[in-house]
Amino acid sequence: MDGKPYIAQRPKRADGRRNYDAILAAARKAFESAGADASLEDIASQAGVAIGTLYRHFPTRASLVEAATRDGLENLVAHAERLTAGPDPLGALVAWMREAVVHFSTFRGLVGILAQSMYDEGTPSHTMCSAMHRSGADLLRAAQAAGRVRPDLTPDELFDLLSGAAWVREQATPDRDGSARFLELVLEGITTRD
Amino acid sequence: MDGKPYIAQRPKRADGRRNYDAILAAARKAFESAGADASLEDIASQAGVAIGTLYRHFPTRASLVEAATRDGLENLVAHAERLTAGPDPLGALVAWMREAVVHFSTFRGLVGILAQSMYDEGTPSHTMCSAMHRSGADLLRAAQAAGRVRPDLTPDELFDLLSGAAWVREQATPDRDGSARFLELVLEGITTRD
DNA sequence: ATTTAACCTGAGGCGACCTCAGGATGTCAA
DNA sequence: TTGACATCCTGAGGTCGCCTCAGGTTAAAT
Numbered sequence: 001m002d003g004k005p006y007i008a009q010r011p012k013r014a015d016g017r018r019n020y021d022a023i024l025a026a027a028r029k030a031f032e033s034a035g036a037d038a039s040l041e042d043i044a045s046q047a048g049v050a051i052g053t054l055y056r057h058f059p060t061r062a063s064l065v066e067a068a069t070r071d072g073l074e075n076l077v078a079h080a081e082r083l084t085a086g087p088d089p090l091g092a093l094v095a096w097m098r099e100a101v102v103h104f105s106t107f108r109g110l111v112g113i114l115a116q117s118m119y120d121e122g123t124p125s126h127t128m129c130s131a132m133h134r135s136g137a138d139l140l141r142a143a144q145a146a147g148r149v150r151p152d153l154t155p156d157e158l159f160d161l162l163s164g165a166a167w168v169r170e171q172a173t174p175d176r177d178g179s180a181r182f183l184e185l186v187l188e189g190i191t192t193r194d
Numbered sequence: 195m196d197g198k199p200y201i202a203q204r205p206k207r208a209d210g211r212r213n214y215d216a217i218l219a220a221a222r223k224a225f226e227s228a229g230a231d232a233s234l235e236d237i238a239s240q241a242g243v244a245i246g247t248l249y250r251h252f253p254t255r256a257s258l259v260e261a262a263t264r265d266g267l268e269n270l271v272a273h274a275e276r277l278t279a280g281p282d283p284l285g286a287l288v289a290w291m292r293e294a295v296v297h298f299s300t301f302r303g304l305v306g307i308l309a310q311s312m313y314d315e316g317t318p319s320h321t322m323c324s325a326m327h328r329s330g331a332d333l334l335r336a337a338q339a340a341g342r343v344r345p346d347l348t349p350d351e352l353f354d355l356l357s358g359a360a361w362v363r364e365q366a367t368p369d370r371d372g373s374a375r376f377l378e379l380v381l382e383g384i385t386t387r388d
Numbered sequence: 389a390t391t392t393a394a395c396c397t398g399a400g401g402c403g404a405c406c407t408c409a410g411g412a413t414g415t416c417a418a
Numbered sequence: 419t420t421g422a423c424a425t426c427c428t429g430a431g432g433t434c435g436c437c438t439c440a441g442g443t444t445a446a447a448t
Contacts, residue, residue, distance in 0.1 A: 013414055013425055039404065050428045055406065094343065115365045153379070161370040163365070164358030171309045171357070178354040185347075185355065189383025207394055207445055233435060244397045249437065 003138060007124055008058050008067045020057050022047040027068045028065035036065055036109030065113055066124035072103050073128045080135030093139045097162060100136070101179060104166030111166040118159060133159065153190050161186050200250050201318055202261040208283050214251050218240040221252075221262045230259055230303030259307055260318035266297050267322045274329030284342035287333045288381060291356060294330070295373060298360030305360040312353060327353065347384050 007059035013019055030038035040061065044054040062151035076099060077140035083092040104111045117125035118133065144151050165186065169179035205214055220241035224232035234255065238248040252258035270293060277286035298305045311319035312327065331349035338345050359380065363373035 011426080015414070016426060019427085026334045040406090041404065051405090052407080053427055054425070059406095061405095074430070111367070119367070119370060156370070157372055157375055157379065159361045160376050164362050164376065167361045168354050168358050171306070173313070176313060176350070178351055181351055182354050182358065185351065185383045186380065187383070189381070193387065205394080210395060211443070213396085234437090235435065245436090246398070246438080247396055250395070253437095256434095 006059055006063050007127070008063050011057065016057075019047065019049050022034055023049060023054055023057060023064075024067055027064050031065070031068060031107040031110075035107055036061075036113060040064075062113065062117075063124045065110070066128070068124070069103075069106060069110065072106060072170055073132060076100060076103050077128075077131045077135045080132075080139055084138050084142065089139070089142040089146040090191065093143040093149065093171060096136070096139050097158075097165075097183060097187075100132070100162050101165045101169060101183060104162065105169040105179070108170050111163055111170060115159075115163050136162075148192060150192055156191075161190070188190070200253055200257050201321070202257050205251065205305070210251075210294075213241070213243050213247055217243060217248055217251060217258075218261055221258050224243060225259070225301040229301055230255075230307060234258075236257065256307065256311075256316070257310045257318045258302070258323070263297075263300060263304065263319070264322060266300060269321075270294060270297050271325045271329050274333055275281060276327075276334065278332050283304055283336040283340040284385065287337040287343065289360075290330070290333050291352075291377060291381075294326070294356050295359045295363060295377060299363040299373070302364050305364060330356075342386060344385055344386055352384075353360075355384070 008020075011017055023043065027038075030043045030046065034042075041051050043064075044051045047054070049107055054064075058067065060126045076096075079099060080096055083096055086092050104114060114125060114129055117123040118129045120126060123129075133155060136158055140149065140153065140155055140158055143149040144153070165179050165182045168182050169177060174177060202214075205211055217237065220237045221232075224237045224240065227269050228236075234248055235245050237258075238245045241248070248258075252261065270290075273293060274290050277290055280286050298308055308319060308323055311317040312323045314320060317323075327349060330352055334343065334347065334349055334352055337343040338347070359373050359376045363371060366373060
């Protein structure tokens with residue numbers, strides 16, 4: 001039905017690159033303070049650019065979100081690769097899960113977009129989500145092979161748990177952030193008894 | 195600063211009541227199919243009423259959501275009271291949790307509103323949320339007293355877990371609903387070892 | 389029948405989204 | 419240096435949803 005999902009790529013011309021970067025910086029700031037549904041017109045004007053220019057580089061809101069979060073998620077995947085095949089599979093999985101929850105809740109509304117993208121190809125973030133899925137699955141498999149995590153837990157279920165934790169974190173206020181405890185309780189449920 | 199939160203109450207005049215009910219019915223339908231951010235103008239026109247009439251009865255979206263979900267949540271609270279002091283505290287808690295997750299995810303976006311209302315007085319749904327909080331806390335306390343649930347779990351944490359499960363359910367597609375498994379894993383984490 | 393408080397209407401201002409025709413400009417090759 | 423052109427930028431304007439309010443209508447009480 002549709003073509004491949006649009007992935008924003010840095011433009012060739014100097015002014016294009018400048019504006020692309022300015023928009024991305026403004027978007028990161030705006031998303032962080034106003035959530036994923038921040039005003040695109042605000043972002044454009046904050047970047048010192050007309051609204052049409054923003055749409056030129058990022059035809060959809062999802063493509064802008066993808067570009068704004070790509071680096072962080074790439075780091076997450078890279079970190080997973082560094083952790084894989086370490087001496088402590090359970091510790092690696094747990095550390096990675098904690099980190100993932102933080103990245104998933106970079107700003108309000110992100111985790112919903114990622115959860116959507118995880119199983120919906122044709123979404124800008126789908127590529128990165130798939131990579132994360134693989135990373136998480138690898139770490140999970142290793143921890144299961146070591147007998148430290150219940151063997152019937154699937155990667156999909158792992159991501160449901162991570163997403164839930166990230167969502168709770170998203171809802172948190174400065175005085176009330178239950179996400180750390182949330183993850184702790186979840187870990188209690190998925191690790192095997194000593 | 196502000197007065198008490200607005201709680202929609204059925205109006206006195208016959209035409210007022212008629213419209214109030216029609217709006218509520220239209221809202222329930224719209225929320226179910228389009229989520230909590232359904233168009234209020236659509237709801238009004240679906241109810242055969244001008245937009246001003248909708249705003250007369252429900253000055254804010256939150257007040258309409260509250261009215262649309264009050265019955266269901268009242269049932270949930272009533273059910274909790276029926277379950278309290280039964281012979282099987284853990285079974286009661288688990289049954290109630292399952293039911294709560296279903297109610298929290300009646301439509302897309304609801305659980306976020308409820309999570310917000312839980313700790314924010316001055317919100318239409320706060321009253322009902324507090325009642326639920328008490329209900330859940332009672333069931334939790336009973337299960338803990340029976341030694342079936344870890345004693346360090348607080349009601350706030352219980353609601354974080356429930357909200358997380360409901361959010362996962364909200365994201366689910368017909369072919370992929372991990373919320374039941376989510377709850378199962380969570381229960382594994384909060385129940386005491388046999 | 390009169391009165392009146394409750395109720396209803398819908399035009400209109402606002403902000404956000406998104407498109408597109410027309411103009412500006414960097415880049416590259418000659 | 420100078421075209422030539424593809425890339426890029428602009429911002430007016432159509433659409434939609436939110437919300438208000440001045441003016442008209444009506445149920446219900448006396």
